[in-house]
Amino acid sequence: MLYELISTGNGSSITVLHGGRVYTATNTHPAFGQIIEGAVKDDLSVLDLFDATAVFQKAFDKVSDRISLRDGHLYVDGELADNSLAAQIVRFQQQGITDFMPLVNFYEKVLTNHNGNSREQLYTWLSDRDFTITSDGDFIAYKGVREDLGSIHAGPAIVDGVPQTGHIPNNVGSIVEMARGEVNANPYEGCSYGLHAGTWEYASSFGPVIVKVKISPRDVVSVPRDCGFQKLRTCR
Numbered sequence: 001m002l003y004e005l006i007s008t009g010n011g012s013s014i015t016v017l018h019g020g021r022v023y024t025a026t027n028t029h030p031a032f033g034q035i036i037e038g039a040v041k042d043d044l045s046v047l048d049l050f051d052a053t054a055v056f057q058k059a060f061d062k063v064s065d066r067i068s069l070r071d072g073h074l075y076v077d078g079e080l081a082d083n084s085l086a087a088q089i090v091r092f093q094q095q096g097i098t099d100f101m102p103l104v105n106f107y108e109k110v111l112t113n114h115n116g117n118s119r120e121q122l123y124t125w126l127s128d129r130d131f132t133i134t135s136d137g138d139f140i141a142y143k144g145v146r147e148d149l150g151s152i153h154a155g156p157a158i159v160d161g162v163p164q165t166g167h168i169p170n171n172v173g174s175i176v177e178m179a180r181g182e183v184n185a186n187p188y189e190g191c192s193y194g195l196h197a198g199t200w201e202y203a204s205s206f207g208p209v210i211v212k213v214k215i216s217p218r219d220v221v222s223v224p225r226d227c228g229f230q231k232l233r234t235c236r
Contacts, residue, residue, distance in 0.1 A: 003039040014039060016047065023050045030097070064104045066111070076111065084123040085110065105137025110217040121187055121223035125232055129199060138216045141197035141232070144207025145170050152207050156182075157195065170211055177236040183221040184233060190226035194233030202230035 002017040012027040016039055025035050031049040038046025068075050074086040085107060092103065113119050132140040145151060150167030157168040157178045168176060176195060183194035197203070197213045204210055219236040223229055 001039065001042050001044060005036065005039075016050075018044070018047060023047060025050055064100075064108070067104055067107060076107075083120070084126060088126070102133045102135050102137060105135070106133045106139065106217060107137075109137045113218040113220060115185065115221070117187075118185070118220050118222060119217075122217060122220045122232070125223045125229055134214060138214050141213050141215055142200050142203035143170060143197045143211050143213050144203040144205070145209050145211055147208055149209065149211065155193070170213075172211075175236070180219075180221060180235040183235045185222045187222045187225050190224050192224075192233070194221060195235065196231055196233055198227070198231035202227055 004015045006013050006015075012032075014025055014032070014036055016023040016035075025032055029035065029050075035046055035049050038049065066077055068078075069089070072090065074081045074089055089100075089103060089107075092100070110119055110122065113122070126139075134140065146167060148167075149170050151157075151170065152167075154166050155168070156163065156165045157176055158164070159169055159176050160174050170176060178195060184192035186192070197215060198206075200210070215232075215234050216236065219234045221233045221235055223232045
């Protein structure tokens with residue numbers, strides 16, 4: 001197996017010649033490093049890596065029994081998924097991201113949110129903005145609080161297992177929650193009951209101190225339509 005590795009100011013590429021065929025990949029290929037390593041070792045199995053779609057398929061199927069990608073479409077339990085999250089996964093493929101476990105964990109947590117309206121509203125909230133997904137499938141949002149880290153509005157909640165009423169403390173490492181049934185699920189009502197979080201832009205205009213909050217997709221209850229869909233209500 002013959003190969004040529006070229007590096008220029010615009011990036012790198014590798015060309016492999018084998019069996020009368022020419023295989024080429026640039027440094028934007030999701031398996032570029034693996035291809036180089038295989039070519040150096042004269043490992044013929046590296047030829048299968050040149051198909052970026054096949055690389056994506058193998059990586060994705062390996063980490064999820066429920067989620068698969070076929071012919072450029074995402075399927076959940078064998079059924080076509082057509083939503084903002086599915087589109088985001090396709091974008092990740094195009095960007096060459098091959099570590100799918102956080103995103104798979106995220107999607108599967110979304111599927112455990114029993115309220116279909118809540119799931120669709122979460123898709124809307126995430127669809128047109130950047131967000132961070134943690135390794136266990138939760139996502140990071142922001143919350144504006146008082147100087148003492150108490151909530152801006154007063155009300156009931158449970159902090160680290162202890163019921164409290166008033167300006168709820170949002171200390172680093174604490175778990176703040178409330179009964180899901182006490183969170184307003186109507187997206188047409190703006191200011192209402194529930195634990196609120198949002199984008200950086202929203203949170204930074206809401207309180208003098210901004211904290212990061214980690215939220216599971218299964219706990220999202222509603223995304224109010226006011227404030228340009230920049231905030232959400234959750235129960236934990």
